[in-house]
Structures are given as structure tokens and as C-alpha cells.
Amino acid sequence: MMRKPAKLPNLCMTRRLAASVLDSRIKQLAASYRNWASKRAIRNSTLVAEKALPPDPIGILIDSNVHHHTVTHETGWISTGEKRFGSTVRGTGYAAKVPVYRQGSNSEEYENICYLAAIAQLAKIGRAKLWTSHHLLLEREGHPRARFADVGWFDFNLFGRGELPSIDGDPSDGILMTAFSHNVPAPDDIKTVLSRSTDKLYLELVRVMGQKNSQDAWHIRTAEVNGLYCFLTMEASLLRIINAQRERPVIKGLTTRIMSPKMLGEALGLRPIELKHFDHQDSSWFVRPDLHWEGEKRPSTRRKK
Template sequence: MYSQLRICKRYILRNKLKSWKFKYFPDLVDLLVYLSTRRAARRLQGGQLGVLIDSNVLGHSITHETVWVSTGPKKWGDSYIDTGYAARVCVYGPDADSDVYKNVMFLPGIASLAREGLIIFYTSAELRDEQDRQPIGRFRGYGLFDRGLLQNVDIKSIDGYAFPAAGSIWSGRPSAREQQQSRLKNRESDPLYIALIEQMGRKNNLDAWHICTAERHNLFCFLTMDFKLRRIVDANLHKEPFRSMRTRVMTPAELGEFLGLQPIRPALFSYHDASWFVRPDLHHSDNIRRPLRSYRRRSDKDV
């Protein structure tokens, strides 16, 4: 009898704890992030920072994905079926130590400052065109319970939109990528753009245009997680036009350290906007996002 009562009490306490996590834990995490950004907020009281955000930052900002958690085979009539449930898990585990993860940990603070209006995120016509050619889930999440650190952050285009001509490639119409390259070719009268291409190489002409766009609109930095691009820029900082440019090319970690932000583990955001099962004890075994094809079948191999 007493053992049954103890089991019942444990069950009630466990359910109350889960309910508490859903209801109160997000507010506690938000308070932690807010307090961690006060030093940066004081530095930014004199004015806002304009930031052009690269597509890869949006992709890496998705830190929680939907997975199928197996509960094993169960008998259904005369046969056995695999059972389980969908749940939100963090992409990164406690063993994560990649350059991507180290940069992702600075996104909560940067996003918090953006929600306060101290950092203004921008995209551009060519960045939007670049994103429109890719699966939308790459930047917003593929699963129903996916979540990103940049949710509810306003990102507006600084120079409007590009409208590639629609049509099938079988009709002879250039693809969206080819149309974009054609537009960039027509912009080679811009001396800054040409100078950037000369230093970065023509195969990086799209990144050169993004940097040129940020400089032309007096933005503080072009925020990217393309580490190869970052190394190219570093190798040419002593040369023109980089030497005289006001716009910087920075990673989230570099921007966070510049502002005095503290890195915050993305696993803490597991319960934000959660309305279904959350498994904070699980994570992807390789600490990277799952590809789109893995959502076409139910599997718990990634957790």
C-alpha cells in the first residue's frame, strides 16, 4: 500500500515538474538572456547597429527539430507495430564543440538585442533570391515542432526584392541562379563591387555583392557563418577596399564578443513556444541538423 502511494506521489510530482517547465522555464531563460545583454545594451544606447544577415546564419539558427522517438513494438491484434511519438529535441548535445556551435551560442543574446530594437537585422534582394531557391525549411525548420533562435525577430529587406522571371527551364528561360548572375554582371560598373571581386575572386561574386550592399547602406557588419569567406576577408584586410571600408564581415561569435555578450546554450530554449512533447535529454548524435530527406520516414536513429 505504502509503495503504491510513493509511486503515485512520484508520478504527480513528475507531472507537476513537467508542467512547470512548460509554463515557467522559458521566462526564466529569457530573464537570463536579458541580464546577459545589459552590458551590450548600455554600449548601444548611443545608436542602433545595422546588420545584414547571411542566409547561413538563418539556417544555423534552427536549434531544435522534430524527431520520432520510438517506444518499441506493441501488439495490435494479432500483429506487432512500431509505436512512438513526435517530440522536439535540441540539435546540439553537451558534447558539441564545433565552430558552428560556438557561434550559435551567441545568437540568443544578439536576437534579444534585436527584439529590443538595438540591433536592426536586414536582408537584401539578392539574399532573398538566394533563399527562395532553397527549401523553405532550411531557414524555418522542416518539422512541426522545430524552433529557431531568431523567431519573432523582424528582418526587412534593405533594397527591395528581386523578381526573377518565372518559367520552365525546358522553355529555354534562364534559371533563377542564372538570372541572378546576369544581374550581378550588370552591376560591375560599381567600383567597390569590382574591387571586392578582384580581392575575393570571381567565384565569390555573390558574397562580394552582399558585402558591397552592406557598405553602400552604411551597415555595421555583414553577419555570416561562412567560415571560408571569413578567412578570405581576413587574408585581405590590409588591402583595399577592405582597409578603408566601414562595414565589417563578422561571425556571430565575433559580434557577440565585440558587444560583450555571453554565450548561452541553445538547449535552454527547448520549452520555448512548446505545446507538445519535449525531450531535453535527447539530441542529434552528430550535433548537426537533419537533412530534408530524413523527414520522409519515421526514425529515431538521430537521437
């Protein structure tokens, strides 16, 4: 009895399977290369600075407006259209990590944030210490939390989740230590408190910088009396004032510097890090590096408290 010839595998199906396996392998290799390149770029950003910096970490006081820009990716809802579920039509989609800025952005903010990424790396390896302060924390009262922090499930913050330590105490400490009572007095307004100050350095800074900049004058004074390397800010008007008044004795005599992330990066020899290197960092869900937020502005800053 003759045996039936064995069936040959479907050639088209075999080709599709082989192509699928190859495509999967290529994607794995591409992901591994991206991960390697990102780690290398981040690590190389501080190599020059490490040789020039002193053994002890330098102290940096971080302005509130810098916190706003440390969130480089926010959680977005990606719509996949409408689908019918029984008799109901519903919108479908998924949440994803979306960059705030487009790749290769030429904005001045983006350039500063790329240096800010290198400064964050400097802190991670223990060569810099990042600080906030009592008055900087108080300044945020009345503002949405999302303005200064990551709030979405898949948001990415260069400084990591959690608050920076305060160089001169946390205002919430006083609240926690106060006995529960309906007669607890409300905290004074920051400007009211500063108007009562008799600190000589602060008063001299206000005289030079103007009363309108009294809060910034106090932050500079805080960085100076605590021996910090610099007060890091992204407020262009403040940097212009300091530059215009740089020959004044009180400004000239400061040991702490008032700098933008780019100014600090160039002074230390840091290499800016493109934000694309953080697209897949700490990611446990979908990432859409091909997208960016409209106007290159953080969407969460429009959320209500």
C-alpha cells in the same frame, strides 16, 4: 449492538499517493526554476551591449548560411516499439522537439550559435535590426526550403517563424506585379546579373576578393551602401579572405564589418546563451532535451524539396 471498527487506510497505498504528489510537486518546482533561469540567462546576455550601443538599432545583414544555423531544434519521431492492434503489429511512437546539438557541445559551430542566440535577443529588444537582401533571397533558389528555415511542427528558430525583411527589395515583388502571362521571361542567373554590374565598390571588392567570391562581394557592398553595422556570416573561407586582405584600401575603407556571430558578440559585449535555455521555449508538445541529432547535424537538410 457493537459497531464495527472503521477500516484503516491501506498504508502502502497512502505512501504511494504521497510519493506521487511529492514527485509531481518537485517536477513543477524544477520546471519553474528552469523557466526562470532560462529567462534570466537570455535577458542577461545583452545587458553590457545595451549600455555601449547607440540609441538607434544597429543594422545587421544576415548571410544565408547563418539562417541554416538559427534552427536549433527539429521535430523528431520517438519510437516506443511495436504493439499489436488486433491481428496487426504496428510501430508506435510520438513526435517531439529534439535539440540539434548535445548539451555542452564543444564544436566551433555551437559556440557561434550560442552568440547568435544573444544577437537574436538583441533584435527582440529593439537594439538591432536584422536584414536579408534581394540577392541573398535569390541565392536560395534551387535549394530545399528546409536548409534555411524551420519546416517541422515543433522546430524552433532563433529568429522566429517568417522571413527577415529585405533591405533592398524582395525578388518575389516583381513576380507578383507581373501580369499573368505565358511569355514572362525567366529571371537572369545571379552571376550573370553581377557580371554586368558597373558599381565601383563592387568591382573593387571583386578585384581584391577574387571572382569566385563575387556574390559575397555584392553582399558586403549591399551592407556598406545601406549603412549597416556588419555583414554576419558563418563562412570561414570568406572570413579568412577578409582577414588576409584587411590592409587593402577597399577593405580598410569599409564602414561595415564582416563578422561571425562570435566576433560580433565579443565586439558588442554579448554573453553567449546555451541552447538548453530554448528547449522548452514556445513548446506546446513533448520535448526531449536528453537527445540530440546524429553528428549534430540538422536532419531536415536532407529532405527533398
